[in-house]
Amino acid sequence: MAKNRPPTNEPLTRERVLEAIRKAGGKAQKRDIAHDLGIGPDQKKELRGILRELEESGALGRTGRKSYADAHALPESGVMDIVDRDHDGELLARMRGPEGLFGPTVRLAPGEARGRKGEPAVGVGDRVLAKITRNDEGEHEARVVKRLGQSAHQVLGVFRAIKDDRGRRFGGGRVVPADRKTRHDILVEPQDVGDANEGDLVLVELRIGQNERAHGPKRGTIKEIIGKESDPRAASILAMHTHGIMPGFTPEENAQAEAAQKPTLKGRTDLRKLPLITIDPEDARDHDDAVFAQPDDEPNNKGGWRVWVAIADVAAYVTTGSALDRGAWRRGNSTYFPDRVAPMLPESLSADLCSLRENEDRACLAVEMVFDSEGRKKSHKFTRGLMRSAAKLSYEQAQAAIDGKPDEKTGPLLEPILKPLWAAHACAWKGREKRQPLEIDAPEHKIIFKDGKVAGVKRRERFDAHKLIEEFMIQANVCAAETLEQKQRPQIYRIHDKPSDTKIAAISDFLPTVDMAWSKGQVVTAARFNRILHLAEQSPNKDIINEVVLRTQSQAVYAPDNIGHFGLNLARYSHFTSPIRRYADVTIHRALIRALRLGDDGATDAEEKRYEETAQHISETERTSMAAERDATARYISSFLADRIGNEFEGRVTGVTRFGLFIRLDETQADGLAPISTLGNERWVHDETAHALVGEQSGYRYPLGMRVEVRLEEATPISGGLVFAVMTDPLPPAPGWKKSRQSNQTRGFDRDRGGGKKHRGKKRR
Incomplete structure (x- = not known):
């Protein structure tokens, strides 16, 4: 320098x-x-x-x-700690500096975990000297130059004390890791236990030293007690701690939130006579958005509609550079666990002043959209207003009223509000069908609690009410992006890139294995994927094809540079409709306030210059929240299934790896692993093109999406891990399969050594 x-x-x-x-x-x-x-x-x-x-x-x-x-830069080489494994078991690492870890998480390149000649395999908790390279898809990968020993990696888990035959505690104990990818318990000697007691959730630091054995049990020291295993919220507590989700708020944030005042008409348009209503999940505590529709009375727009979408004016309370703003930026978004929410904003805002509560005056940023009779948006206009929700409805309530079963609340709303909303949605849906966004069937499930414990899992029903709110929110988001472009103001877009050439090549290789084809050379569009999904409806391989199409897609992220949204098939798209739970939406509100001169609390020059950093940061916090939510859900479901060991379940293959099959159960949507050792008495080869495990001797196969019956062998609530044994026989060889010359060699795992049976007498599915 x-x-x-x-x-x-x-x-x-x-x-x-x-x-x-x-x-x-x-x-x-x-x-x-x-x-x-x-x-x-x-x-x-x-x-x-x-x-x-x-x-x-x-x-x-x-x-x-x-x-x-x-934090987002990586040197060409350096010391790295192996900190985790991904869903497929691949190792993940971060750079190590004198005062801790820094930079993004990087995956070890394929084969790097094996270790160099004469060195043990690399695992979680190890420290390595590594070079950083990029793979064919432009992603960073770490290549191990030398194994340096163990890192000071901390592991979260449950303490189990050593007890004698009478149940009396003596000596040390062990920590059962909460992360299912950390495969072995950690021994804790008496002097390293501290104040930990049986069933405590603890952080244990792996011991570093030359006397520690590379293979054998790891030893550690308990550094912190964070809760009790018996706490009904233990699964969420573990997920929050594992992924760094910050609970609570600083005194400065709470003070600013408590000092917030109810909104007035100053600087706002009075929208209180507009009968806007909120439609949300039955258990929703915050209400970002409200809607209203009426026929357009303009003579030149016969059959057209005017739709209002009003969004909570969070920017009025979360001002740039304030304590609330800094905290919301750090969190990036709210995180929704099955039993609780880690909100982006304090409850006095998220569930009160910023929530569009029924019959209460609330500040809002609203957009009025005009559609013609074919569902094309003709115009729109933003207004900063004061509204009063005419009603708070659940999706089930609103749908029941439209289906002819109104209750005391929805009955009076049916003709003046609900029926016009459904008619406007039917009109807007025409435009959606012409647009052809990607239509992948991805059902959602909800965990049911009773007395703090999981009582069951049910599939969330999807009504037209859901589609109505979803489509109107999408249209409002498009309006926000268009307005900012028209005003030539910078913004943070929600972008979704088209699939990479590598993924397109993979799906074009795969489809012939299920008697379908992908014409090479044609433009890749969402409509092309929809045609494949439509053809798959009548195919026995429907589940496989849906899964492969889903995995072909890129991940949606935030960025200040627009490339469009491939999945929604939109040229411009920004998140505007959920500012209570997403920081991205707060930035769009401020940008609109500045662009349209709706107040003096709009985006600042400094904030706009920071958009690239903000976009990258909130993309990462979103991924972190999704991982934490999945982890908590997996732990709760594993707890629910723990007393059903030995039971058989129906499911399908959702992942194929070299070490086994990932299975998702129909009943609970629980995910678990069927190790390769349960599949038969021959060597199984991972065919990446066909997304299948294939018997090297027989050609029999377990492909992605295959329907299977499995027996639950293990359930570990602390980690959320489930282990299955596959009871269904594999499918016959694929057409054209030929036995490999090498298949006569005795290589890999032979299931007979584990006492397995090749044929179970089950009907092939």
């Missing part, structure tokens, strides 16, 4: 500091940052404050006492 640069009068900003670090390759000392920016003695305190703020927000990681690294 440049040294002794003369001081400059240019203002010191977060963006300038980040840019200086990026120019230095992603890592820099504080003194080098100061020199490069030309900072004089009077600005050093300001620099320290900016660096501290960037570190607290997660934009920077500390790599030394006075050195920092861009």
